[in-house]
Amino acid sequence: MAQTVTANLLKAQGIPGQYQLAHNPTTRQLFVTGTFNYARAHGSTTSTIARIDPDTLRIEALAQLPVTSDNRDLVKGQYQLQGAFGLALDNERGTLWVGSASTGSVTVYNQDDLSLVWDSLAVGEQIWQLRELFIDTPGNRAYITTSGGYCTVDLDTFAVNYHYLTTQSGGSEAMLLGPIALDEKRELYIPDIMNNQILVVDLNTAEHVRTYDVPAADYKTLPAVVHGVEVSGARGELYVSTQGVQGRNSGVHILSLEGEPLDFIPYGKMPTDILYDAAKALLYVTDFGAPRSPEPIGGTVGIIDVTSRKVLGEIRVSETKTNHQVLLPDGAVLVSDKAGEHKQVRVPFHIDPFTGKFTAADTEERTGEKPRTIDADSITRVQVQVHGEPDATVFPVFSPSLRVLVEDDGADVEILAELPEGYPIQITGSGWFKEHPGYGPRVGSEVIIEGDGVELARVQVQAAHFGALLTASVEFPAEWKAGQEHVITVRSGEAEGDIARSLGIPVRIVEAERHMPAPAVATVDTSVQHTDFAGYPKFP
Template identity: 25%
Template sequence: MSSLKPSGTLGLNAGVARLAILAGAMALSLGTAMAQSFEQPDKDYRGQVRLGPATRGQPLIAGGEVSVQGQNFKPGQQVQLLKGTEKVGEGAFTADAEGKFTAKFKLPENAAVGTYPLIVTTDSPYYADVVKLKISPKIPLSGQDKFVLASEKLSPGLYQVGYSEKSNAVFVTSAAGRPPVKNSEILKLDPETLKVVARVKPQDAPEGGVYAVYGLGIDDANGTIWVTNTRQDTVAVYKQSDLSLVKQFKPGLATHARDVKIDEAKGYAYVSQVGVPEIAVFNTKTLEKVDSIEITSKARGEKFSPASLDYDPRTGRLIAVSLSTNEVAVIDTHSRADDKVFPVKGGLSTIGVAYDAADDRIFVAGQGSDNLLILDAKSGEVLHDVAVGAGSLNVAFEPKSKHAFVSSRDAGTVTVVDANGKIVANLEVAPFANHVVADGKGGVYAVNKSLNPEDTNGDRVTLITPK
């Protein structure tokens, strides 16, 4: 296999890129075999090919082994994977009696970091499709001597973590299993020992399972925590003191609710809705949904899809990042307007966001581009583009050190980056580092997930403090 270099078509619209690749493949075929007959393409093609690291919980880097998994093909069908005109792997893959196949191939040691569109072709009947292969940067561990890490194992499926200054407590959400999710908890921890002091299971949901909890927002003004019930498209409110339920909102009020941030002064909860270009707004005193803030994408024909949120109480700014369009919005919550929407140049599948109010900078984690981008909040200019590891998912800004802490799921690390875009440390929080939050006192809490039920390193909360 020749050395890999990322395709320049990645900056184009995905549909245009796909057509260009397939057209190129067809043109080559016509030039070399004009006399070939053209059979009818498969009208019922449902084939799926997935590419990823051969070892679960490890990033896919240069020299690594790639797992190829195919399904929904016709029994005995031949499937080839091409990079341009070159075959990837050792030839054609043959679907078994269930229409599936599995294979592996090794990446060249000099493979460049990036995302590659590869062509999937089938015979009998013919079809062609495109699948993406992402090769991530290898960021070595470093700076362990600068921090102290203390951790405790908690419930399966840890999702988000939050710190309450008023209660001097840490709160964690967990949800594990396929829908209808039956295993979910909210946990209250001692902030120093990380021991569980209270826990509660959500109520039963109408469609089965429970109102599983994912996102988490702290409301110290009312002594409550807000959680997102992503599966039921809604939210719920619990007391910080004993985790008793204050209100379970009805399903459907916030589509695919992910993050929640609290404006304690004005009494509002802002909830991101993945797939919907709106932030849902709830009143934290009356406990009613009162409004929505619409965000208009600057990308032609696209919709802003808010994922992570951050909120600055001093300016009333709400920062939202779009997973679908690689944009960030700066929202004035006084006027309820998205007064600035910037493209995040160099970011793919942007999902995590944090705001530094003192220096007016926005930190964006790109899950598809494995990087942290630092933006000027006034102009949207990208000041620094930092490779932090595979699957950078969430970011927290720690104001005392002025460092950003980035959790990278596939790399299993929390990377500490200074305001100038330099890596201060790259700490192991493996496997599947998921979420990070600053406590406002110099420390950062992180949670991760597990490889399997027997994994002793997974489902942990970790307190990271500077030495």
């Protein structure tokens, strides 16, 4: 009997701008951070940490976050909250650690009453572009990932030490994200999104000891874009979620504990968090969706069996933007999203940006912006049941040959050498920049795609952290038939500032039956129960 999945869901209103979850199994307390409407032009004036009952999903308490000045040009002289983003628990001391990407600060709170214990800004310590936090109780350190490396903070004295890693392969500064994972050898695995690597840190010395490369999957001209990592010491495997580019190279890489690539499981538009349940041998992978894609989708959790390495199904949790997860001792998974399903909610954890005073509100009014309603996200408790046994059969996978052409200026194109008749033509590439005037950010070119000299599509390439990446899905020409040979040309040079390039790729058309796309992921049968919202509690 093939494996099937069913699930029971309990869903409730959470807080606006949710980021991460953490759970204390001893006290059975759940915590979630939320920071709403944070942008480069201004910090957040709506943010908190909520303590939640993991069984009923009722919000029990809220943290009143520190207020600080906002010195960005547009809002200079105004105020912001030290927004709550990354989250980790020190259960031995009964504290929770929170990172604020908006203010470059770390704050520590008491788990019971959410009172402030320590604030890095109060002692003049700023940690910019911080991301994930990890508490190593035996080593008496908190680990905080940042741009360029990571830092450690003593759990008792709060002394900060920096570990810079700016010489990773590829020439880019390390940008360490998460979630991060710990194995039985006390080694920490930290994703580096800029260089598509996993950094291994020895917790006994707090030093970086190894680096593993995470390769691109099906599309070699596009980056993998690593995001989260999990580890199974018993199986000797690392599981790395990769976001890819608009669904290309998106999924889960499996590596050995020595960094050898073992397998790739395609899944989702933009996978974010990855969670391993050793008892069930399951991976849970959230699909945030690709916001700038024509089909953003997202809002699901994929269920992957690590024995058969198959996606058993996906659970629809929200309309879009499933984000973070935590595993409970009873096997339930709690999932946060950023879908903003609950519209214009009135919250007590909002400040007036001009006075810095807390004032309840359901709408934000910020300098230079139209009024924006405060929308809350959801928390969902997911209980999965797997029926049947893992299928050990190894199925052959159609692996079409790829042809990559690279021009002298660095622009390249990748396409199937054999195109299945009737299917949209997938074209990817990188390096499609306009000429750079020597100042300001680089800009992507307008790319023209032709078939035998006839224009099929025009694509405006967007420049991003990873380069000017071309991703195009072109309608298949109706007159092209199996057995024919044609030439796909990808060129630029018509728009102002574009470099004149022309890459021609000969292709052969094959019968559609020879094209074996990955089967659609089955939607898991679910029963959904909604918890009535009891309101936000007052501050202690």
